[in-house]
Amino acid sequence: MKAVGVVVEYNPFHNGHLFHLQQAKKQSGADISIAAMSGNFLQRGEPALVSKWARTKMALEAGVDIVFELPYRFATQHAETFAEGAVSILSAAGCDTLCFGSESGDLNAFNKTIIFLEENNEKFQERIRFYTGEGYSYPKSISLGFQSLAPDESFIDISRPNNILGLHYIQAIIRQKSSMRAETITRKSAGYHDEHFASATIASATSIRKALFGAVGEIENIKQYVPETTYQQLINYRDQYGGFHSWENYWPLLKYKLLQSNASELRGLYEVEEGLENRLLAAAASSESFQQFMEYIKTKRYTWTRLQRVCLHILTNTSKNTMKTSQKTVNYLRLLGATEKGRSYLNYKKKDFSLPLVSKLSAFSDPDIELDIKASRIYALGQTGKGQEQLLAEEFARPPIMLKS
Amino acid sequence: MKAVGVVVEYNPFHNGHLFHLQQAKKQSGADISIAAMSGNFLQRGEPALVSKWARTKMALEAGVDIVFELPYRFATQHAETFAEGAVSILSAAGCDTLCFGSESGDLNAFNKTIIFLEENNEKFQERIRFYTGEGYSYPKSISLGFQSLAPDESFIDISRPNNILGLHYIQAIIRQKSSMRAETITRKSAGYHDEHFASATIASATSIRKALFGAVGEIENIKQYVPETTYQQLINYRDQYGGFHSWENYWPLLKYKLLQSNASELRGLYEVEEGLENRLLAAAASSESFQQFMEYIKTKRYTWTRLQRVCLHILTNTSKNTMKTSQKTVNYLRLLGATEKGRSYLNYKKKDFSLPLVSKLSAFSDPDIELDIKASRIYALGQTGKGQEQLLAEEFARPPIMLKS
Numbered sequence A, B: 001m002k003a004v005g006v007v008v009e010y011n012p013f014h015n016g017h018l019f020h021l022q023q024a025k026k027q028s029g030a031d032i033s034i035a036a037m038s039g040n041f042l043q044r045g046e047p048a049l050v051s052k053w054a055r056t057k058m059a060l061e062a063g064v065d066i067v068f069e070l071p072y073r074f075a076t077q078h079a080e081t082f083a084e085g086a087v088s089i090l091s092a093a094g095c096d097t098l099c100f101g102s103e104s105g106d107l108n109a110f111n112k113t114i115i116f117l118e119e120n121n122e123k124f125q126e127r128i129r130f131y132t133g134e135g136y137s138y139p140k141s142i143s144l145g146f147q148s149l150a151p152d153e154s155f156i157d158i159s160r161p162n163n164i165l166g167l168h169y170i171q172a173i174i175r176q177k178s179s180m181r182a183e184t185i186t187r188k189s190a191g192y193h194d195e196h197f198a199s200a201t202i203a204s205a206t207s208i209r210k211a212l213f214g215a216v217g218e219i220e221n222i223k224q225y226v227p228e229t230t231y232q233q234l235i236n237y238r239d240q241y242g243g244f245h246s247w248e249n250y251w252p253l254l255k256y257k258l259l260q261s262n263a264s265e266l267r268g269l270y271e272v273e274e275g276l277e278n279r280l281l282a283a284a285a286s287s288e289s290f291q292q293f294m295e296y297i298k299t300k301r302y303t304w305t306r307l308q309r310v311c312l313h314i315l316t317n318t319s320k321n322t323m324k325t326s327q328k329t330v331n332y333l334r335l336l337g338a339t340e341k342g343r344s345y346l347n348y349k350k351k352d353f354s355l356p357l358v359s360k361l362s363a364f365s366d367p368d369i370e371l372d373i374k375a376s377r378i379y380a381l382g383q384t385g386k387g388q389e390q391l392l393a394e395e396f397a398r399p400p401i402m403l404k405s
Helices: A015-028 A052-061 A079-092 A107-119 A121-133 A140-148 A162-173 A205-212 A218-227 A230-239 A247-259 A263-267 A275-282 A290-297 A304-315 A341-351 A365-382 A385-397 B015-028 B052-061 B079-092 B107-119 B121-132 B138-148 B161-175 B206-214 B218-225 B229-242 B247-259 B262-269 B277-282 B289-296 B303-317 B340-352 B365-380 B385-397
Strands: A005-008 A032-039 A065-068 A095-100 A181-186 A333-338 B003-008 B033-038 B066-069 B097-102 B179-185 B333-338
Touching: A005 A015, A005 A079, A015 A032, A015 A095, A015 A181, A032 A052, A032 A079, A032 A121, A032 A341, A052 A065, A052 A205, A052 A230, A052 A333, A065 A079, A065 A341, A079 A162, A079 A341, A095 A162, A107 A121, A107 A162, A107 A181, A107 B161, A121 A140, A121 A205, A162 A181, A162 B247, A205 A218, A218 A230, A230 A385, A247 A275, A247 A290, A247 A304, A247 B247, A247 B365, A263 A275, A275 A304, A290 A304, A333 A341, A365 A385, A365 B247, B003 B015, B003 B079, B015 B033, B015 B179, B033 B052, B033 B079, B033 B340, B052 B229, B066 B079, B066 B340, B079 B161, B097 B161, B107 B121, B107 B161, B107 B179, B161 B179, B206 B218, B218 B229, B247 B277, B247 B289, B247 B303, B262 B277, B277 B289, B277 B303, B289 B303, B333 B340, B365 B385
Parallel strands: A005 A032, A005 A095, A032 A065, A095 A181, B003 B033, B003 B097, B033 B066, B097 B179
Antiparallel strands: A065 A333, B066 B333
8 A cells, every 4th residue: 555645734625735635646656645734733823724623624525544643843833843743754654755735846856956955055054144144034044045046947946935845845854764755746826825816716725714714704705715525614613613713812812921921931932032022022012913913023034924933832832942853753643533544554554653653642641742732722712612612622532533435 | 297007909999998997097196098009919819890090099089198009919918918018018108007997896805816826826836737737728727726725705806807917917017116006996897708788888898899790780789888989980990991800801811821831830830839730730621710710629728719819820920939928028119199188298208208109110120010010911901902901001101190189
């Protein structure tokens, strides 16, 4: 049985994801597909629209066979760490191929870029330092630094977010000495950050989320961009838990957390660096929404994503120590759900897995799992009443979702 | 100019307080009255119904001439520390008399009890240890211990809360070598904890608060028990800030604070002792209201008040270190408001004050003031929208309230 791995957030699962999944299976010739999926908080430092359980259902119903959780310690990080975590999961789970979507779509261009960067590493790092010194954000400095080395069009454009992720997947495969093969598929039309619908059936997750937070009834506007199963799961989630999650749901908690902290406590938290704590404390009392707060603290030096991640680690009270950045691989395979085919694969292969397979939280203990549990509890506080109660209860007690075919 | 001091919470100011104030002035022959008043959080570990500013207005309008804030570090403490702080304020402000209300009303009985306790201190402490060892709460053990020493009726009944406070006022005056004279007045009818109206014009603050948290319109039910000025201030506050403050307003924040903390972080907070942190953490996720949470964590060993104080220090993130229990007196006289007569007194006497007079927060710095500011900001989070915004703004910027006659 051949397996293809994908790295996903599915926030929510849409037609672009479906296209990628089907192409990945086809192109790799795999019998089954395995997703390393972020939990309740995502790489851009945001809460997922709906819980990891609802997103697991969407994934299984759309054709993913096995969903493993990418732990908080990796899922909420910059591209390099995110990629290391995801690669270590898919590799440990026996995937033959990792297939990622990219703006480039050309694996040769990726390989050529990696070799170029290795050969010019010293010069490249120097350029990055130059641009950060000029006050540019780190991602922007990487992109400017690379451009300034003037590679031709046979290289990938590393200012594009999915190209950057792809680069790190390949580098992680090399570093981890994984036997996985990398493949890439060109992403369909919509850019990662696009806020507007640009095609008849493919839209970015960003534009879909934007539509969902509009007026009641606007959920119908996204119908053409997502599989029917996603559409139903979204409606079910809204009705069962009380709505979708956004940063605004957590703003009263973040504001409180900031107002009750002092600068030294904040400095102990992950990614709070370079006097940022004073900026955050000064803005907290006078901000009435998360949006307003972010606009107060935004500068050229920090990307919106970086600042959202800072806010997230403050919200979850995640210390520098907890994030143990020196340890770059995942310790366990936490199963969120599987189809029948996925279960056969697990039964057949799990004895060969290089990491423990975790189906019941009560049977396993690990600092990264503790962090995932804490993050999920805080995620639950984005709802009130019964919705919150259910979310709090299911994190610890819920068995993986088993989809019957 | 002779001054009489009173120690108050005025939560809210009612007819019983008015009676006490008028009697205190009369009995002491004072020209002016000075109140040491708790800020936004109170001795029982609760948020005040309305802010310290609204309560200062009530006090001035009812005949108090000067209101100083009893800092958080004293206001939210057991009777001994509470009394030490209040006595140090009134003494530094030049009061000739401290006049407290008590169930006993007999100063001789107080003095006799203090001498008896000093002479039998060793035996008394032993009895207290015996009863706490039996699992009784500390206040209950004091009361049982005293009873077991079998003093006659010429002593005060130290199971009554206002007698206990009075005892500590007198002891603090002695310990601080203050030149203030103590006086006491029998409290009018209503017991401190009474929940039901028991007289035509005098009701406990507890029963008044209970009525205020009932259905809309019930505010009229308290009209006969409070001065017209209090009634108006309450209506103004509700309309201007959005409602009255109760622990339930802060429950989502306390729940979040607990869910994002680990046991060791909680142990660093004031009054979290003897494994209480594990009890609190276990109850947090499954409680849907503050009331329910308190019922989960309540045991014979801890009084409701003690547990509410623990919750309060967790809510305000107040560490054991911050509370510096070894330093028993206040560092400053923070002026919340004054009448014209009060202002004359301040102008005339302030050069003799043994502590700095603080009218503008920006002109003074002290760790206890920092704590007061933090507590007030968190108090503000009990409201939403404009009400919260106003409360956040006024703590730092607001000058003392100057009542014109």
